[in-house]
Each structure stands twice: as C-alpha cells, then as structure tokens.
Amino acid sequence: RRVLIRTLLVALTISAMYFPLYWNKDGGLAQPARAVHSLISPDPRDAASDLYRVQEDANLKLNIKEGGLLGRGFGVPIDYALPIVNLRSIDPLIAYIPHNGVYYILMRMGILGGVVFWSVLAFGIIAGCRLARSVEPELAVVGALLACAMVGYAFEGSLDQGFFFYRIAFITGALLGLTEAAHRICRVDAGRIGALLPKPSAPAAT
Numbered sequence: 001r002r003v004l005i006r007t008l009l010v011a012l013t014i015s016a017m018y019f020p021l022y023w024n025k026d027g028g029l030a031q032p033a034r035a036v037h038s039l040i041s042p043d044p045r046d047a048a049s050d051l052y053r054v055q056e057d058a059n060l061k062l063n064i065k066e067g068g069l070l071g072r073g074f075g076v077p078i079d080y081a082l083p084i085v086n087l088r089s090i091d092p093l094i095a096y097i098p099h100n101g102v103y104y105i106l107m108r109m110g111i112l113g114g115v116v117f118w119s120v121l122a123f124g125i126i127a128g129c130r131l132a133r134s135v136e137p138e139l140a141v142v143g144a145l146l147a148c149a150m151v152g153y154a155f156e157g158s159l160d161q162g163f164f165f166y167r168i169a170f171i172t173g174a175l176l177g178l179t180e181a182a183h184r185i186c187r188v189d190a191g192r193i194g195a196l197l198p199k200p201s202a203p204a205a206t
Helices: 002-022 028-040 044-067 101-132 137-159 166-196
Strands: none
Touching (some): 002 028, 101 137, 101 166
C-alpha cells in the first residue's frame, strides 16, 4: 500500500506539470493530454467523432435487438439502418467491426455470449487479485499485473475496437495462462511446507 501511495503521489505530481504544458499541443507525447482535452472541450474534429460514436451505438442497439439471444453471428455486415456517416471508403472493416466492443460482443454472440465473455474477464480479475496477495513478490506482481490488465482490456474494448485486435487478445491470454501457472506454483509450495511441518502426536492411551 505504501508503494501504491507513493506511486500515486508521483503520478499526480507529474500530471500537474504535464497537462498544463501539453494541453493545447499536438504530437505523440501530447496524446494523453489531448484525449483528456477532447472530453472536456472537444474541437470540431473530436465533436464529429463523438457524434459518429453516438450514431453508431444507436445502430448497434438495433442490431442487438435483431440478433436476439444468440446474436447475429460473425461475418455478417452491420445493419446501419439509422442515419450515420458512411466511412466504408475510408475503413472497409467498419461495416463489420464497430468501435464499441461491448455492443460488438452482444451483437455477434448475443446475451449468452456476452455473459460468458464478461465472466472470463471477471474470473481473471478475481484470480489476479488473489495471486496479488501471495507472499512471494514475483508471483504477487504477476497477479497485480493481470488484474490491472483485465480492467484496462475492458476499457480498451469498450472505447476503440480493443476486443477485435488479436495482438491484445494474445497478450491477455498469455497473462491468464501465466497467472494459472503461478497459482499452481503457490499450491505446490504450500503442499511442500505442509509436509515439512511436524504432525501433531496422537494422544497417549489411558
């Protein structure tokens, strides 16, 4: 906890200097500040992008209703029945893969698929938090990393096609497997320690 508090204080100190310096600038280094700026005071480009997301979400909700319990399946074009700007000439995949990954999962796999998907993420967070309490620092770091990564994965998926990118899925799967391996190491170590402890002696016969 002390490490987390110190890290938070350092992050707040850096942020207090970073955001005023890069608030109105462009470039790769200014992107985090620009992202926050676009939420508070979007420029015309960001406002148009926000409007597109709202229109896209409205169309996705309509597709989710049409897909029913099992969804529309993969490889089926999104039915953009409601008014929206056509971006297929710029991004052909937008006809199949929207920005909002939460609606994307529900549209493709239905409510049942959504329950399974979010259950996997929830189990990953729980497993990571449990491992983070390990007395072994190396294993605890793995658990903390997985818990944070799963939360970040959920945010990325909900905002900008994060559930579609296979590279992110590969990394997430590797972290899940690494955490399971770490849990098994903890169980083996606990068994060895239990075997070395002296067993209670049987009570003397009277």
